[in-house]
Amino acid sequence: QVQLAESGGGLAQAGGSLRLSCAASGRTFxxxxxxxxxxxxxxxxxxxxxxxxxxxxxxYADSVKGRFTISRDNAKNTMYLQMxxxxxxxxxxxxxxxxPVAGLPRYRSSYNSWGQGTQVTVSS
Numbered sequence: 275q276v277q278l279a280e281s282g283g284g285l286a287q288a289g290g291s292l293r294l295s296c297a298a299s300g301r302t303f304x305x306x307x308x309x310x311x312x313x314x315x316x317x318x319x320x321x322x323x324x325x326x327x328x329x330x331x332x333x334y335a336d337s338v339k340g341r342f343t344i345s346r347d348n349a350k351n352t353m354y355l356q357m358x359x360x361x362x363x364x365x366x367x368x369x370x371x372x373x374p375v376a377g378l379p380r381y382r383s384s385y386n387s388w389g390q391g392t393q394v395t396v397s398s
Contacts, residue, residue, distance in 0.1 A: 275387045276300040276372045283368060283392030286360050294355040296370030296389060303351040307373045309385060310355050312366035324378045333378040360396045367391040
């Protein structure tokens with residue numbers, strides 16, 4: 275497994291931007307598809323975005339498509355989530371996760387390593 279640590283969360287106004295980072299250590303970062311999930315109070319943890327091992331492919335939840343961009347730098351063992359046009363509905367704890375599954379896994383059960391989460395709060 276790989277160890278993960280998120281950073282970059284905080285408070286933003288509606289329409290603003292934030293950039294999250296996920297630093298990985300341990301086993302080979304490029305062996306994992308990487309994903310972002312989020313969990314709002316009282317709700318299930320939900321899929322946000324995923325990027326393939328080589329960064330050649332990405333997939334997004336419909337709720338963030340066109341506003342969020344996932345990327346990764348395998349040389350730096352780091353993944354990013356650029357969040358633009360933020361909405362109050364984006365308020366949640368954001369988690370990065372690593373999956374040994376090939377392709378673009380969207381289910382939580384496909385991921386075997388998780389970070390501790392970072393809080394994102396969007397005010398109206």
